[in-house]
Amino acid sequence: MSFLCNSIKTLGFSGSFFWKLSPKSRVSRCHLSAAPQRDYSLKMKVAVIGSGISGAVCASTLAENGVSVSLFESGRGPGGRMSQRRETTEDGKELLFDHGAPYFIVNDEEVMGLVKKWEARGLVAEWKERFGSFDQISAEFVKIDEAPVAKKYVGVPGMSSICKALCLQPGVEAKFGLSVATLEWPKEGNSWLLTGLDGKNVGHFDALVASDKIIAASRFSSRTGRPPPLDKNLAPELIEKLEDIPVRSCFALMLGFSEPLSSVPVKGFEIKNSEILSWAFCDSSKPGRRGPSGSGECWVLHSTAEYAENVIKQTGLEKPTDDTLAMVAKELLQEFRKTGLPLPQPFFMKAHRWGSAFPAAAVAGDEKCLWDEEKRLAFCGDFCVSPSIEGAILSGLKAARKLLASSGIDQ
Numbered sequence: 001m002s003f004l005c006n007s008i009k010t011l012g013f014s015g016s017f018f019w020k021l022s023p024k025s026r027v028s029r030c031h032l033s034a035a036p037q038r039d040y041s042l043k044m045k046v047a048v049i050g051s052g053i054s055g056a057v058c059a060s061t062l063a064e065n066g067v068s069v070s071l072f073e074s075g076r077g078p079g080g081r082m083s084q085r086r087e088t089t090e091d092g093k094e095l096l097f098d099h100g101a102p103y104f105i106v107n108d109e110e111v112m113g114l115v116k117k118w119e120a121r122g123l124v125a126e127w128k129e130r131f132g133s134f135d136q137i138s139a140e141f142v143k144i145d146e147a148p149v150a151k152k153y154v155g156v157p158g159m160s161s162i163c164k165a166l167c168l169q170p171g172v173e174a175k176f177g178l179s180v181a182t183l184e185w186p187k188e189g190n191s192w193l194l195t196g197l198d199g200k201n202v203g204h205f206d207a208l209v210a211s212d213k214i215i216a217a218s219r220f221s222s223r224t225g226r227p228p229p230l231d232k233n234l235a236p237e238l239i240e241k242l243e244d245i246p247v248r249s250c251f252a253l254m255l256g257f258s259e260p261l262s263s264v265p266v267k268g269f270e271i272k273n274s275e276i277l278s279w280a281f282c283d284s285s286k287p288g289r290r291g292p293s294g295s296g297e298c299w300v301l302h303s304t305a306e307y308a309e310n311v312i313k314q315t316g317l318e319k320p321t322d323d324t325l326a327m328v329a330k331e332l333l334q335e336f337r338k339t340g341l342p343l344p345q346p347f348f349m350k351a352h353r354w355g356s357a358f359p360a361a362a363v364a365g366d367e368k369c370l371w372d373e374e375k376r377l378a379f380c381g382d383f384c385v386s387p388s389i390e391g392a393i394l395s396g397l398k399a400a401r402k403l404l405a406s407s408g409i410d411q
């Protein structure tokens with residue numbers, strides 16, 4: 001049997017040939033999962049778009065099962081909404097911020113199994129600090145949680161560490177700074193053809209996983225002036241579900257203080273009765289982080305969705321200008337000062353806009369991902385399950401399973 005597998009390889013048959021076999025014969029010809037050495041080229045070649053947690057989990061699950069994965073990410077680094085931002089101050093100090101998701105909680109047993117593995121590898125740790133709620137009207141903490149209701153997990157040393165490790169896994173070849181601009185399905189080729197923004201062909205693939213709904217949404221055009229990468233006619237039923245998923249926006253304000261905020265009795269708090277601010281987190285209190293100049297602290301504030309939507313209404317969907325971000329930074333800091341808590345002057349502040357911070361609907365139901373068997377096309381991401389890291393992990397896992405099952409690969 002292994003002779004046949006080797007022959008397929010040495011004769012130079014592509015992954016597409018492999019797909020032309022029925023799922024059963026694909027398996028019976030190559031029992032690769034039992035082979036001592038993984039061969040990442042024979043089973044199938046899959047393109048995964050996006051290195052957020054759903055894409056990264058999907059890519060690593062496929063690679064663990066012997067699939068050759070090429071992952072494309074338009075951002076400079078991995079993580080998507082779990083990114084870590086590196087900033088350098090005018091005097092050369094380096095600051096790191098989790099400016100997207102600050103932490104995550106886990107309820108699902110399967111996700112917990114993965115998180116425990118990541119914890120054992122030092123990629124994840126529990127954030128054990130105290131959290132609370134602050135009331136902006138009475139200007140006092142109305143609740144301080146002595147014991148957390150659920151464990152809060154963070155990536156170590158940054159939220160992006162998990163995605164980074166998954167993208168470096170054997171069998172996954174990740175390319176950053178590459179935006180996929182078109183996705184074609186030439187019928188005769190029976191495979192996906194991907195092209196980058198510069199018009200260059202980035203490869204043919206037996207199957208495609210897209211982990212961002214924007215790839216098929218008309219909103220892509222209002223942001224970029226280009227048609228969305230995936231043509232509606234290629235998978236109309238599936239794309240219809242992605243068209244108008246409502247989203248909630250958020251501005252994050254990154255703050256660097258050279259001394260600790262000793263008047264704040266907690267390291268994370270919800271701000272109630274504010275139209276502008278929703279949460280504040282002491283980012284440098286997470287495991288594996290350091291504050292600026294030893295005793296200083298890095299904080300991240302999150303705006304309310306209403307505030308973000310108002311700003312976007314006034315300034316448009318395009319990338320926000322420096323002036324807009326400076327105005328937002330000033331307003332969020334002003335609101336933070338309205339807490340009445342004595343705050344030192346930050347030596348660093350910068351705002352970031354998350355235009356689609358949270359999907360406000362989940363489109364995949366119990367399936368947890370969207371799947372087109374004929375075209376071997378999967379969509380995964382938090383928009384399939386729930387607006388959270390846990391939801392995105394579940395969706396990425398499910399998309400990988402669909403692909404493996406439909407190709408007859410033992411899991």
Ligand SMILES: Cc1cc2nc3c(=O)[nH]c(=O)nc-3n(C[C@H](O)[C@H](O)[C@H](O)COP(=O)(O)OP(=O)(O)OC[C@H]3O[C@@H](n4cnc5c(N)ncnc54)[C@H](O)[C@@H]3O)c2cc1C
Binds near residue numbers: 074358388
């Ligand atoms: C401010 C904020 C606070 C949050 N707080 C929490 C929280 O407390 N707890 C929690 O569980 N969750 C939280 N979340 C939500 C959580 O971050 C997301 O649910 C999760 O990270 C989504 O992962 P994803 O893989 O589905 O999508 P993403 O992380 O968005 O990944 C999609 C990736 O695809 C890439 N991409 C898109 N188009 C292309 C293209 N054409 N070519 C190449 N690459 C492309 C994008 O650049 C992106 O990296 C928060 C999010 C934000 C923004």
